[in-house]
Amino acid sequence: MxxxxxxxxxxxxxxxxxxxxxxxxxxxxxxxxxxxxxxxxxxxxxxxxxxxxxxxxxxxxxxxxxxxxxxxxxxxxxxxxxxxxxxxxxxxxxxxxxxxxxxxxxxxxxxxxxxxxxxxxxxxxxxxxxxxxxxxxxxxxxxxxxxxxxxxxxxxxxxxxxxxxxxxxxxxxxxxxxxxxxxxxxxxxxxxxKGVIDYIITSIGKGAHSSQPEKGINAIDHLIDFANEVKPLMAQFNKVDPVLGKLTHVQSLFNGGEQINSVPAKAVIKGNIRTIPEYPNKVVFDALNNLVGKLNQKEGYELSIRYSFPEEAxxxxxxxxxxxxxxxxxxxxxxxxxxxxxxxxxxxxxxxxxxxxxxxxxxxxxxxxxxxxxxxxxxxxxxxxxxxxxxxxxxxxxx
Structure with a gap:
């Protein structure tokens, strides 16, 4: 047989x-x-x-x-x-x-x-x-x-x-x-x-002629502040999953401004995070939300965040x-x-x-x-x- x-x-x-x-x-x-x-x-x-x-x-x-x-x-x-x-x-x-x-x-x-x-x-x-x-x-x-x-x-x-x-x-x-x-x-x-978190940060400023920037609020400047601070924030999630490795973070899209001689009134940045089981998505949400809230305490800052179909690891x-x-x-x-x-x-x-x-x-x-x-x-x-x-x-x- x-x-x-x-x-x-x-x-x-x-x-x-x-x-x-x-x-x-x-x-x-x-x-x-x-x-x-x-x-x-x-x-x-x-x-x-x-x-x-x-x-x-x-x-x-x-x-x-x-x-x-x-x-x-x-x-x-x-x-x-x-x-x-x-x-x-x-x-x-x-x-x-x-x-x-x-x-x-x-x-x-x-x-x-x-x-x-x-x-x-x-x-x-x-x-x-x-x-x-x-x-x-x-x-x-x-x-x-x-x-x-x-x-x-x-x-x-x-x-x-x-x-x-x-x-x-x-x-x-x-x-x-x-x-x-x-x-x-x-x-x-x-x-x-791994899980996925796609986030979208929108910065609202105030338009003005570039020759008089003091009359406007530069939305791109405020978004750059977020971009600079979010990198070390995400780096703090440094546990290593034995199979999947580390949580990863990429700032993947940046768009802002209307024309070269105007103070930009709006700017948007999008980022992609790949999470691991050691960090449930809520933990990452809380960190991002807190960063946005902290920046919005500064004068003239108007940042908002939303998430696009996040997935748990x-x-x-x-x-x-x-x-x-x-x-x-x-x-x-x-x-x-x-x-x-x-x-x-x-x-x-x-x-x-x-x-x-x-x-x-x-x-x-x-x-x-x-x-x-x-x-x-x-x-x-x-x-x-x-x-x-x-x-x-x-x-x-x-x-």
Whole structure:
């Protein structure tokens, strides 16, 4: 008798051309939908159409509207008290300069074993693999337990869909969450990640002719004071997370003034902070708010601060039972061991972690380092094999 790992390899290699083509077709159709920070409802329409034929098997499809043309989707298959959450986001970033692409970014193109297109890596290949795995389980009548697919809107710009699904209770009660974010060709699983704080400081001054600056209030000068003081303030957050490293801070955008011979009446600076679990976002908020308040005590200063969709850092444990199970299934299918690491970028996990219940979150999917780049691609063989991984992991999860 073949060993379990050899059986898996055999099953994967025996995939028929029809089965592989079905997997490619689903991914290609997703890439063709230009869900660039909008129009996710078309992705939801397509995913719904794939699961509609299985409603007689108890499949439940729920649409959750975030805004016009922006629908997240929750698809539930199987039964039982224990619930496995699977997740992928429906949106992609803009394709950028089309001249920098060797093919149409919204038409999947296969060359030399790679499938090119916007979202091929981040993360329509992961989303497609989850969908195919669930459909395969339905078709073979082998759904091992209750599985929920969360297809979300707005991940690239603020995890809007994940936040809404969490707030409205759709994620409550799950026993584990696997997000199919790119994991370096299925070789790295993320178990923790940094959070994000985007802040916007607006300085209001008073315009005047530059030949009579004493009659005005220079908004840029006051903003520069903030910029100079916020750097050492953020440097005080100097704890080092053993996996994620330090909190980082970048002043990324600065805009002010009207014309060269006028005292600027308004100026704006934007900054980006990547937080670690050692510093909850509220601690950073308090520090920034206090700095703004201190500066506003000076004569003529009028600074205000607002935050754009901040995300908490996602804590995790590389030795949790959930991560160990992922590694066990991975070892049975892949030659190289799975590396558990932290991720500097935020994901929907930063919102899902607020759901009710005690569960672990992991990030693992097909894809590579070409996310957000021209000529983004996914390795076709890696994509096909990820489908089998998700099926085997689901089975192991409920054993």
């Amino acid at each position: 073949l060993s379990f790992s050899h059986e898996l390899k055999y099953i994967f290699e025996e995939l028929t051309g029809v089965e592989k083509q079905k997997q490619i077709d689903i991914l290609s159709n997703l890439i063709a939908i230009q869900s660039v920070n909008n129009h996710e409802d078309q992705v939801a329409d397509y995913i719904s159409s794939l699961f509609e034929p299985y409603k007689s098997q108890g499949v439940k499809i729920e649409r959750v509207t975030y805004a016009p043309h922006r629908d997240s989707l929750v698809v539930t298959i199987g039964k039982g008290e224990k619930v496995l959450g699977l997740s992928g986001h429906e949106d992609v970033v803009d394709a950028g300069d089309r001249q920098a692409w060797n093919s149409d970014p919204f038409k999947a193109t296969i060359k030399d074993g790679k499938l090119y297109g916007r979202g091929a890596t981040d993360m329509k290949s992961g989303l497609a693999a989850l969908i195919v795995a669930m459909i395969d389980m339905l078709e073979s009548d082998s759904v091992p337990g209750k599985i929920k697919l969360f297809a979300t809107v707005g991940e690239e710009t603020g995890e809007y869909g994940a936040a809404q699904l969490t707030k409205e209770g759709y994620v409550d009660g799950i026993s584990g969450m696997l997000i199919a974010e790119p994991g370096n060709e299925m070789s790295e699983v993320g178990f923790t990640s 996602m804590p995790g444990d590389a030795n949790s039972p959930f991560i160990k199970l992922i590694k066990k299934v991975h070892d049975q299918m892949y030659d190289e061991p799975l590396v558990a690491n932290g991720q500097s970028g935020a994901s929907d996990g930063s919102e899902f972690l607020h759901a009710k219940g005690d569960f672990s979150i992991a990030l693992l999917g097909p894809g590579n380092g070409t996310a957000h780049q021209s000529n983004e691609y996914v390795d076709v063989a890696v994509y096909h094999k990820s489908v089998e991984f998700y099926k085997q992991f689901a089975s192991a999860f409920f054993e």
